[in-house]
């Protein structure tokens with residue numbers, strides 16, 4: 033069974049992280065880290081409590097405390113055996129920590145380790161508009177090997193619901209790991225090739 037590490041930080045769009053975890057944990061193991069601000073955002077956006085969220089997770093999901101810098105997944109020797117790390121959504125604060133190698137929680141640590149071990153790191157950055165510091169930090173992490181994604185769904189697949197728009201973004205994240213779950217319609221998908 034393939035193993036993934038997912039961080040959910042305190043940017044708007046908790047649903048992205050929740051859906052990524054749901055999809056990955058259908059067939060793989062997910063090591064999940066949720067920041068304390070992400071839980072605050074979750075309560076506002078999803079209207080559920082932390083314990084309700086934790087109860088909703090299936091048995092393929094192992095939750096790690098963001099404060100636990102001694103967690104097994106904090107070590108390169110363990111992380112290198114995983115498929116990589118996704119932070120969705122990724123706050124500007126977490127982006128800045130990763131871009132500058134400042135590690136004050138487990139989400140920062142697994143991102144830093146993924147970069148040093150040359151494992152896939154996908155950051156779904158969410159803020160609007162961006163200032164130059166945000167843009168410079170995105171450039172820094174991209175040069176260090178991360179895939180920087182934005183929570184900006186396409187419209188060519190004619191989304192009819194928020195769920196369709198979320199699935200487009202989640203599908204693009206899963207594409208980065210070679211996973212095709214038919215979450216969105218690809219460009220000219222119906223045409224014969």
Ligand SMILES: Cc1cc2nc3c(=O)[nH]c(=O)nc-3n(C[C@H](O)[C@H](O)[C@H](O)COP(=O)(O)O)c2cc1C
Nearest residue numbers: 041042043044067069070073123124125126158159
């Ligand atoms: C309701 C709410 C929405 C927020 N939305 C964003 C956002 O979209 N992008 C962002 O960078 N920060 C956002 N923030 C601020 C972050 O939560 C804050 O910078 C926090 O320190 C991030 O810490 P973390 O990355 O460890 O989760 C939001 C905060 C709250 C309470």
